[in-house]
Amino acid sequence: MGKRAILLGCFEKNEDKEKYLLTENATKFDETVDGKLSDAINVIGPLKKNKCRVFYGLSPTHPVVAVVGLGPNNAGYNDSEEIDEDRENIRSAISVGTRTLRDLGSIDQIDVDDCGDGVAAAEGSHLILYNYDELKGESLKKSNVNLNHLNVSKDPEAELKWNYGLTLAKGQNITRRLMETPANLMTPTRFGNIAVEELSKLGVKVHIRDRAWAESQKMGSFLSVANGSDQPPIFLEMHYNNAPNTKPIVFVGKGITFDSGGISLKPSLNMDKMRADMGGAANVFGTIYTLASLKASVNIIGLTPLTENMPSGKATKPGDVVFAMNGKSIQIDNTDAEGRLVLADALCYAHNFEPQLILDIATLTGAMKVALGAAMVGVFSTSTKHYNLLQKCGVQTGDRVWRMPILSHFTKQITDSATADLNNIGGAGQGGACVAAAFLKEFVTNPNWMHLDIAGVMDNKDDVSYLGKGMSGRPMRTLVYFAKAFFNNELN
Ligand code: BES
Numbered sequence: 001m002g003k004r005a006i007l008l009g010c011f012e013k014n015e016d017k018e019k020y021l022l023t024e025n026a027t028k029f030d031e032t033v034d035g036k037l038s039d040a041i042n043v044i045g046p047l048k049k050n051k052c053r054v055f056y057g058l059s060p061t062h063p064v065v066a067v068v069g070l071g072p073n074n075a076g077y078n079d080s081e082e083i084d085e086d087r088e089n090i091r092s093a094i095s096v097g098t099r100t101l102r103d104l105g106s107i108d109q110i111d112v113d114d115c116g117d118g119v120a121a122a123e124g125s126h127l128i129l130y131n132y133d134e135l136k137g138e139s140l141k142k143s144n145v146n147l148n149h150l151n152v153s154k155d156p157e158a159e160l161k162w163n164y165g166l167t168l169a170k171g172q173n174i175t176r177r178l179m180e181t182p183a184n185l186m187t188p189t190r191f192g193n194i195a196v197e198e199l200s201k202l203g204v205k206v207h208i209r210d211r212a213w214a215e216s217q218k219m220g221s222f223l224s225v226a227n228g229s230d231q232p233p234i235f236l237e238m239h240y241n242n243a244p245n246t247k248p249i250v251f252v253g254k255g256i257t258f259d260s261g262g263i264s265l266k267p268s269l270n271m272d273k274m275r276a277d278m279g280g281a282a283n284v285f286g287t288i289y290t291l292a293s294l295k296a297s298v299n300i301i302g303l304t305p306l307t308e309n310m311p312s313g314k315a316t317k318p319g320d321v322v323f324a325m326n327g328k329s330i331q332i333d334n335t336d337a338e339g340r341l342v343l344a345d346a347l348c349y350a351h352n353f354e355p356q357l358i359l360d361i362a363t364l365t366g367a368m369k370v371a372l373g374a375a376m377v378g379v380f381s382t383s384t385k386h387y388n389l390l391q392k393c394g395v396q397t398g399d400r401v402w403r404m405p406i407l408s409h410f411t412k413q414i415t416d417s418a419t420a421d422l423n424n425i426g427g428a429g430q431g432g433a434c435v436a437a438a439f440l441k442e443f444v445t446n447p448n449w450m451h452l453d454i455a456g457v458m459d460n461k462d463d464v465s466y467l468g469k470g471m472s473g474r475p476m477r478t479l480v481y482f483a484k485a486f487f488n489n490e491l492n
């Protein structure tokens with residue numbers, strides 16, 4: 001039998017850094033132990049932000065008590081960081097406390113203080129506990145810890161917030177798992193089967209389209225990427241409509257289950273990471289999974305072209321010309337610029353649903369990673385008000401976006417081809433993320449289009465403290481906020 005721990009928060013007192021302010025839950029706990037908690041903190045002095053201290057023997061119900069420093073009380077909105085610091089501080093401090101208690105090894109229950117924001121506390125604690133160890137033997141797996149919401153005043157509102165945060169974290173963890181899973185175990189077929197298994201029971205209609213269907217749709221660009229692979233391609237279509245009499249948002253996600261580069265083969269160093277080149281598709285899946293779990297009143301269609309990008313005797317060769325669904329011819333100068341080729345057809349197809357907005361998301365360019373690192377997702381938008389709403393959502397989730405340009409300057413580069421309407425890499429070798437966006441724009445006629453390049457945020461080293469190492473599942477929570485806000489008429 002493991003032990004039960006309690007995790008409590010403690011703010012800095014704004015006027016006096018030598019003093020501290022216990023959260024409401026911590027104050028109530030302190031009363032039940034006759035002030036022994038504050039006595040203990042007084043001995044060691046106030047806790048600095050993101051520091052955790054563990055006390056033993058203060059309480060008969062909780063033999064282990066952890067306290068974390070939350071930073072200043074009412075930190076508020078930080079303009080230059082574009083973040084809600086109250087929430088972000090709770091996410092990171094609670095994650096530090098949760099990890100500390102888990103690493104003790106003997107704890108199997110943690111009662112987590114919501115610190116006044118159950119969404120953030122549930123996110124921080126559940127995101128940090130995620131760990132991809134399902135392929136390891138039992139002895140190598142981290143111990144299982146249950147997280148309970150500490151809500152001393154039994155406030156029903158606080159309970160709803162905790163459950164919301166829990167659902168968001170669960171959705172991001174599913175996205176991470178899809179991305180992390182080795183490519184031999186996460187083929188297009190497997191991804192499609194998981195969608196059927198997991199989404200059907202939430203009321204999402206899932207259609208698995210095969211190669212013959214894609215041929216009938218004249219998706220020559222998508223299929224040219226699938227040519228080199230022995231794994232059959234899948235075009236996955238997911239419909240979740242809980243907002244009758246509305247037009248949908250279509251989410252399009254790049255689903256390259258492994259990107260070897262094709263004939264334009266990538267170097268071997270870090271090639272394994274290209275198992276997560278379906279991060280766009282995983283984000284679309286996770287977003288729809290989360291919205292359906294929340295029974296959110298939204299109307300969403302998800303499209304994910306899924307295939308490997310592999311070299312073989314059947315693979316597309318540099319210089320080959322293919323035709324996309326809209327009839328445009330594309331000269332493939334580099335088979336490693338395959339994401340834009342699969343997205344081209346999916347974007348064309350998206351127009352069939354007369355959407356209010358088309359949003360595509362893709363681990364598209366190494367250049368994006370160079371530009372913004374893992375700090376923010378680069379967003380190219382033809383509509384300022386849609387971008388502004390997405391930006392606002394990023395402030396709230398802590399998973400932020402930054403606007404990038406869509407310019408004819410870049411279009412010039414990809415429309416320069418001796419043999420076709422377009423070439424797939426452009427010439428100058430600069431501004432690669434913007435060139436890729438300009439290429440995608442050739443397949444969009446809907447006035448409202450956003451393209452998210454998530455190559456930079458695909459995996460996490462120590463960029464986001466509450467995520468741990470590995471594939472990140474970013475920015476799925478921001479997309480969930482966006483869809484909800486959009487159908488709640490918060491666009492202006
Ligand atoms: N999947 C890669 C982009 C990528 C790189 C994602 C690093 C995540 C981390 C994409 O298909 C690619 O290879 N892009 C090329 C484009 C180039 C050939 C124009 C790139 O960025 O080098």
Ligand code: ZN
Pocket residue numbers: 259261335336337338339
């Ligand atoms: Zn590539």
Ligand code: ZN
Pocket residue numbers: 256259277336338339363364
């Ligand atoms: Zn790729």
